[in-house]
Amino acid sequence: MTQFNLTLNLDQLKDELMDSNLNAVVKSSIVLILNQVMEQERDDYLKAAAYERNSERVDYRNGYYKRDYTMTFGRIKLKVPRTRNGEFSTSVFEKYKRAEQALVLSMLEMVVNGVSTRKVTKAVEQLCGEKVSKSFVSSLTKQLDPVVTEWAQRSLIGHEYKYVYVDAMYIKVREYQKVVSKAVYVAIGINEQNKREIIGFNVSHAESKEGWKNFFQDLQSRGLQSPKLVISDAHEGLKNAIQESFVGSGWQRCTVHFKRNLFDSLPKKGTEEFRSLIKDLFNCQCPKKARAVRDDIFQAYEEKKGYEKVLKQLDEGFEDAIQFMNEPPSYHAQLRTTNNLERLNSEIRRRERVIRIFPNTQSAFRLIGAVLKDYGETLDIGGRMFLKERKSDS
Structure with missing residues (x-):
């Protein structure tokens, strides 16, 4: 039997074609080469060349059929060999199918x-x-649905998340021919390796106590146990939902949001010293020291006009804002704010700005979930940890 050997690296060929200026002559050459590859595959399958008689032959040729095939560089027409029993199949389309995928x-x-x-x-x-x-x-993009759903509903059983950050943001969704606001609930947990993990998200109605309770119930149904500390802003509905959903968990009020609220209540002029004292307060290493600084602030400013409102806010929110001080000092910078969620929100915003209005809630869930899943894979990779414990902390 006459042997015709043709070695062809299809992936390499494709890469080279993508880098070239294809014209009709080049495409014709590709058609010729691929037709030859398929012809050789049929010879190998039959174990006999054309018109050759031998005892090893397994079938007979049965002509060709034409097939249009769209590749990344354009559409070509191929002549595909056939056999009588119809069992022969060329590998050319499968190889290019993988490339097209x-x-x-x-x-x-x-x-x-x-x-x-x-x-x-x-x-x-x-x-x-x-x-x-x-x-x-x-x-x-609908192909993302099963991938995102599986990731969003994965089990959390057997994992411990001592610290959980939660936040919500708003997006616009078209619903019943109207544009409405929807809340995107997101939770990040710190796992046993002190690494961050996006443990849940949901697209629901406006941020509310019921909305948060439903979100937390979903996390718990997937296996989340009450964390040691939940870090969030002071949205009233969220605060109440944390207290009712996670019995025994502490709540850390984000100090960035809290300081912003305090500073917004200050007189317009002459507040530099007060601002400096507030910053010193939240840089304390333990609750005892922080309470001493707070007492000094009250002693210095409680008789000053214009400070009544800010001192009342400080008194009411102080204890919730210093819960992080009960944890190892090397964790403080990470545990006192929800800043680590800001970059995550910006990733969602970047996509949301392009779309502006999601066509429906499912499309929002699909694309935001894909963004979160992709971003989650970049968090604390390798041996890097989000929370690092020093020997002096133990």
């Missing part, structure tokens, strides 16, 4: 990373020479 994944990645649907369709047209509709790109 990479293009689909790239499209999904573009969408998740904040590229608008219009720009994605334009990029695909430039790459493939084929037009795709916006609805086609939108339908592709």
Whole structure:
């Protein structure tokens, strides 16, 4: 039997083609090469060349059929060999199918990373020479649904999260032909390795006590135990939901938000010393020292005009704002604020600014979930830890 050997690295060929200016001659060459590859595959399958008689032959040729095939550099027409029993199948399409799947994944990645649907369709047209509709790109993103749902509903049983950060942000969603605001609830937990992990998110109605309780119940149904400390802002509904949902957990009021509220209540002039004392207060290493600084502040300012409101706010929120001081000193900078959620929110905002209005709640859940899942994989990778305990802390 005459042997025809052709070694072809399809992936390498594709890469080289993508970097070249394809024209009709080049495409014709690709068609010729791929047709030859399929012809050789049929010979190998039959164990006999054309018109060759031998005892090892397993079947007979049965002509060809034409097939259009769209690759990332355009559409080509191939002549696909057939056999009588119909069991022969070329590997060419499977190899390129895997390559084309990479293009689909790239499209999904573009969408998740904040590229608008219009720009994605334009990029695909430039790459493939084929037009795709916006609805086609939108339908592709639905492939994210099972991935996001599985991640969002994964079990937390067997994991301990001593510290949990929670926050909510608002997005716009079209609902019943109206544009409404929806709250995106997000929770980050610090796991046994002192690394951050996005443990839950949900898209629901406006931020409220009931909304937060439902969110916490979902976390608990997946296995979350009451953490040692929950860190958040002082939204009244959130505060109450934490107290009712996590019995025995402490609540740390974000000191950044608290200081901002205090400073907003100050007189317009001559407050530099007061601001400095407040900053010193939250830099204390233990509650006892912080309470002493607080007493000094009250002694110095309780008789001064214009400070009544800010001192009342400080008195009411003080204990909730110093709970982090009961933890190891090396944890304080990370535990006293919700700042580590700010970057996460900015990632959501970046995508939300492109879309502006989500077409429905499911699309918001899908894309925000994909963003969070992708971002979660970048948190504290390798041996890096979010909370680092010094020997002197123990």
